Amino acid sequence: xxxxxxxxxxxxxxxxxxxxxxxxxxxxxxxxxxxxxxxxxxxxxxxxxxxxxxxxxxxxxxxxxxxxxxxxxxxxxxxxxxxxxxxxxxxxxxxxxxxxxxxxxxxxxxxxxxxxxxxxxxxxxxxxxxxxxxxxxxxxxxxxxxxxxxxxxxxxxxxxxxxxxxxxxxxxxxxxxxxxxxxxxxxxxxxxxxxxxxxxxxxxxxxxxxxxxxxxxxxxxxxxxxxxxxxxxxxxxxxxxxxxxxxxxxxxxxxxxxxxxxxxxxxxxxxxxxxxxxxxxxxxxxxxxxxxxxxxxxxxxxxxxxxxxxxxxxxxxxxxxxxxxxxxxxxxxxxxxxxxxxxxxxxxxxxxxxxxxxxxxxxxxxxxxxxxxxxxxxxxxxxxxxxxxxxxxxxxxxxxxxxxx
Amino acid sequence: xxxxxxxxxxxxxxxxxxxxxxxxxxxxxxxxxxxxxxxxxxxxxxxxxxxxxxxxxxxxxxxxxxxxxxxxxxxxxxxxxxxxxxxxxxxxxxxxxxxxxxxxxxxxxxxxxxxxxxxxxxxxxxxxxxxxxxxxxxxxxxxxxxxxxxxxxxxxxxxxxxxxxxxxxxxxxxxxxxxxxxxxxxxxxxxxxxxxxxxxxxxxxxxxxxxxxxxxxxxxxxxxxxxxxxxxxxxxxxxxxxxxxxxxxxxxxxxxxxxxxxxxxxxxxxxxxxxxxxxxxxxxxxxxxxxxxxxxxxxxxxxxxxxxxxxxxxxxxxxxxxxxxxxxxxxxxxxxxxxxxxxxxxxxxxxxxxxxxxxxxxxxxxxxxxxxxxxxxxxxxxxxxxxxxxxxxxxxxxxxxxxxx
Numbered sequence: 165x166x167x168x169x170x171x172x173x174x175x176x177x178x179x180x181x182x183x184x185x186x187x188x189x190x191x192x193x194x195x196x197x198x199x200x201x202x203x204x205x206x207x208x209x210x211x212x213x214x215x216x217x218x219x220x221x222x223x224x225x226x227x228x229x230x231x232x233x234x235x236x237x238x239x240x241x242x243x244x245x246x247x248x249x250x251x252x253x254x255x256x257x258x259x260x261x262x263x264x265x266x267x268x269x270x271x272x273x274x275x276x277x278x279x280x281x282x283x284x285x286x287x288x289x290x291x292x293x294x295x296x297x298x299x300x301x302x303x304x305x306x307x308x309x310x311x312x313x314x315x316x317x318x319x320x321x322x323x324x325x326x327x328x329x330x331x332x333x334x335x336x337x338x339x340x341x342x343x344x345x346x347x348x349x350x351x352x353x354x355x356x357x358x359x360x361x362x363x364x365x366x367x368x369x370x371x372x373x374x375x376x377x378x379x380x381x382x383x384x385x386x387x388x389x390x391x392x393x394x395x396x397x398x399x400x401x402x403x404x405x406x407x408x409x410x411x412x413x414x415x416x417x418x419x420x421x422x423x424x425x426x427x428x429x430x431x432x433x434x435x436x437x438x439x440x441x442x443x444x445x446x447x448x449x450x451x452x453x454x455x456x457x458x459x460x461x462x463x464x465x466x467x468x469x470x471x472x473x474x475x476x477x478x479x480x481x482x483x484x485x486x487x488x489x490x491x492x493x494x495x496x497x498x499x500x501x502x503x504x505x506x507x508x509x510x511x512x513x514x515x516x517x518x519x520x521x522x523x524x525x526x527x528x529x530x531x532x533x534x535x536x537x538x539x540x541x542x543x544x545x546x547x548x549x550x551x552x553x554x555x556x557x558x559x560x561x562x563x564x565x566x567x568x569x
Numbered sequence: 570x571x572x573x574x575x576x577x578x579x580x581x582x583x584x585x586x587x588x589x590x591x592x593x594x595x596x597x598x599x600x601x602x603x604x605x606x607x608x609x610x611x612x613x614x615x616x617x618x619x620x621x622x623x624x625x626x627x628x629x630x631x632x633x634x635x636x637x638x639x640x641x642x643x644x645x646x647x648x649x650x651x652x653x654x655x656x657x658x659x660x661x662x663x664x665x666x667x668x669x670x671x672x673x674x675x676x677x678x679x680x681x682x683x684x685x686x687x688x689x690x691x692x693x694x695x696x697x698x699x700x701x702x703x704x705x706x707x708x709x710x711x712x713x714x715x716x717x718x719x720x721x722x723x724x725x726x727x728x729x730x731x732x733x734x735x736x737x738x739x740x741x742x743x744x745x746x747x748x749x750x751x752x753x754x755x756x757x758x759x760x761x762x763x764x765x766x767x768x769x770x771x772x773x774x775x776x777x778x779x780x781x782x783x784x785x786x787x788x789x790x791x792x793x794x795x796x797x798x799x800x801x802x803x804x805x806x807x808x809x810x811x812x813x814x815x816x817x818x819x820x821x822x823x824x825x826x827x828x829x830x831x832x833x834x835x836x837x838x839x840x841x842x843x844x845x846x847x848x849x850x851x852x853x854x855x856x857x858x859x860x861x862x863x864x865x866x867x868x869x870x871x872x873x874x875x876x877x878x879x880x881x882x883x884x885x886x887x888x889x890x891x892x893x894x895x896x897x898x899x900x901x902x903x904x905x906x907x908x909x910x911x912x913x914x915x916x917x918x919x920x921x922x923x924x925x926x927x928x929x930x931x932x933x934x935x936x937x938x939x940x941x942x943x944x945x946x947x948x949x950x951x952x953x954x955x956x957x958x959x960x961x962x963x964x965x966x967x968x969x970x971x972x973x974x
Contacts, residue, residue, distance in 0.1 A: 277723070277724055278722050278723055278724050283808060304806050304807055306739075306749075306803055306804060306806070309739060309749050310739055310749075310804065312804070312807070312808055312811075313808065313811055314719065314720070314808040314809050314810075314811050315719070315720040315721060315722055315811070315815070316720055317683055317720055317895055318682070318683055318723070319682055319683050319895070319896065319897075319898045319901070320773075320895055320896075329773075329774045329894050331893035331894050332776070332892055332893055332894065333892055333893050334711075334714060334715055334845065342842075343843075343845075344711075344714050344715075344845065346845050346847075368725075368734075369734045369973045370973065371737070392893070395893065398711055399711060399715065399717070400807070400808075400809070401709050401711070402709055402717070402805070402809070403688060403717055403718065403719040403805075403809040403810060404719050404805070404807070404808040404809020404810070405719075405808065405809070406717075406718055406719050406720070407889070407890075407892065407893040407895070408893075410720070410890075410893060410895045411893040411894045411895050412894075437747075438748075440739065440748075440749065440751050442751075484812070485812075485815075487737055487738055487812065488736035488737055488738045488797070488800065488812040488813075488815060488816040489734050489736050489737065489816045489817075489972075489973070490722055490724070490725050490812070490815045490816050491724065491725075492724075493724045496724070567894075568774045568775065568894070
C-alpha cells in the first residue's frame, strides 16, 4: 500500500463510519456500507458471508433498523466489523467486499424523523446578537439557562453532494417602500454544525437524563444548515426561522458512531450561570467533544471552528428536548447550531466571518460577502482518536445552483 | 332507524371521512375505516368484496398509500364509497362490514411527515400582540405580507382521545430572582385549529402555486395545538416556540376529504395590504372555508371560532411554504394557527378567552384561567354541505393528566 493516504489515516480501523451506497452499476440498490480508508465495505454481504447474527439489519436498505436495534447491537456490530476488517483470519473473505469509494454513489443514510436545530455556541450567539441588535444585550436573558432550539424541516435534509438551489423569497421592504422585496436570496449563507443521530427512541412523558446520551445517540455527522439571511431577517419575528432555513439542510453521507469518539470527550466551557438540575453536568463525565471543523469555499479554507468551545453539550440538548415529555424516535436528528470559536477565523458562518457582509472574505477567485451561484462549500472535521491518531468525520459538501427558472 | 341522530346528520353519505381503526377484539390490527353516521365501514374488506381496483391502498394499515395515490384515485375511491353505501344494489354486501363506532379503537390515521403550524388569524395575532406587547404595534410588520409559520414536532402529533400529560419546564425568573422557575406548566392552554393533510408531494425547487391546492391536499382534520404559555413566553425569543408546544399536538381521528367540502368554500376577508403575486388570490376562486368550530371544556361550550374569518387561506399557506424550494411529502401536515373571530366568544384559546388569565371563564365546575388536571377539551366543527345539510368534522379531544412523577 506504500505511503498512507490522508483517507487511510482519518478513516482507519478505529473509525468505521456507516453510510448507504449504490454500486455504480446498480443505481437502484441501497446497501449499508462501512468506510475504511478510501474504500467501502458492503456490510450486509460481509455479515451474510461471515454468518453474523446481525445480518438482517446490516442487509437493510438504510441504517434505520440498525439505529433502532439499540446500543448492545451497535457495540456487537462494531466489534464484528473490527474483527472482519482487522483480523488476518477474515481478510481473505472480506477483501472482495471492499469497493473503491469512487465506484459507489452515497445516499441519505437514514430516515429523518424530527429535525431540531440548537443555537449552542456562545460566540455565535453573541456575534449574531451584536450584528442584529447593536448596542443591546448580545445574549437573550434565557440563553445561559437552556439550550435554545427550534424544529427545522426534516424533509429538506439531504445528503452531501446534493445541489442547493438558491431559494426564492421575501425580504424586508427597502427604505421608504411599503412592499417587501422578492427574488432569489441575496444573502445565502452556511452554518457549520455537528448533527447527532438518535438510534433508540424514548417513551412519551419520560425526560431523558444527561447520563443517558449514549443509550440514545448512535453517532454524529457534519451538517450544513444553509441559511438565507435576508429571508430569515424579515420573517423570523415572532415565530422564529422558517423559510430562511427550510429549503435545504445537508448532512455528511457518513455517520460516525459515538463509540469511535471515545478519545474526543472533553470538558465544556465553564458554566458561569449555574444550570437547573436537569441540565447540570458539573459532576457528569466531560460532555463536550473535541471536533476540529474546517469550512472550505471552492476548496479554499475560510474557517476552523472548534466544537470543543460549544457552551451546551449534546447531552444537555437531549435532556432539554425531552424535559417537557416530548419523546425521541429512531431517526431524530438534532444539530448543535453554528459552531463558532472565540477567534475571528473560528467562525462557522459568513454572517459572522464577513460581519453581515461588511468585511468580505478575500478568496483566490474573488471577494465573498455571501455565497455566489456555483460556490461549492465543504465542511470537514477530525477528532482525536486512540494513540494520537485522528478520527475523520465524513465531509459534507454542496454546490449553490441558480434559482430554478 | 327512527329519528335521525346528530351523527347521522353530520356524517351522512356526502361526508365519508377516513380513519384507521382496530376492531375491539383485534387490537393489533389496523384497518382503514370510513365513517357513516355512528358506524364505520371496513373499507378494505368492502373493496375486496366488491372487486374495487383500489383494494390495495384501502387494505393498508394506514392512509399513507391512499394519500400518495393522488387526486384521481381519491375521487374514484370516493365515488365507489358513495355507490357502495348509497346504492340499494350494494347495500346487502356492505351492511355486514359496517361496525358500530363504539366497538372500534381509532388510531393516528397517517404517518406525519413534517408538521408546520401557521398563525393566520388576524384577530388571534392582534390579541396576542396586545397581550404580550401592550402599547406596541399589535401585528409585526411582516404579518400582512406572508402567512407566518414555523415547524412543530411531528413525533408529538397524536390522535384524539390520547391523554395529554402536563409538561414540565422552565419559566421566566420571578421578579428579583436570577433563577428561572421550574415545574409543571402553570399556564396550560389549547389552540383550536384546522389541519390540512398533504397527499401528493411536490418536487424540490418547484413552488406550488395557489391554484394547485386540491392537487396536493387530501383533506382536513381538527387540531388542538396544546400550548404551555409560561414555557413558551420564556423560551421563544429569538428562535420561536419550541418546548412550549412540542409536548403534544392532537388531531381528530377522521380526515374529511376536501371533496366533501365543496359547498364550504367562501371568500376570505378583504386583503387591505396587496399580497405579492405568489400569494395574490384576488382573481382565484374563493379560498376560505366556512367551518364553524366549537371549543368545549368538560362538555361545556366556551367558544365558537369561525374559520371563515382566517386572513390567510390554506392555498396561500401552501404557496408560501414552498416558495423557497422546499418540497411537500405525503403526510405533511400544516395547520392554520389558532382560529379566532372578532367577537370575544369566538376566540380559540384560553390566552385570549381569559385575556392572559386576567378574566377567568366561569364554568359549571368552577373558574378557569388556564387548564386544570383532569380537564377534557373537545373541539368540534361543521361545514355547510349540499342542500342545506351539515358536514361534520371528526372531533378532537384530550384530557389533561398530571405531570408524570
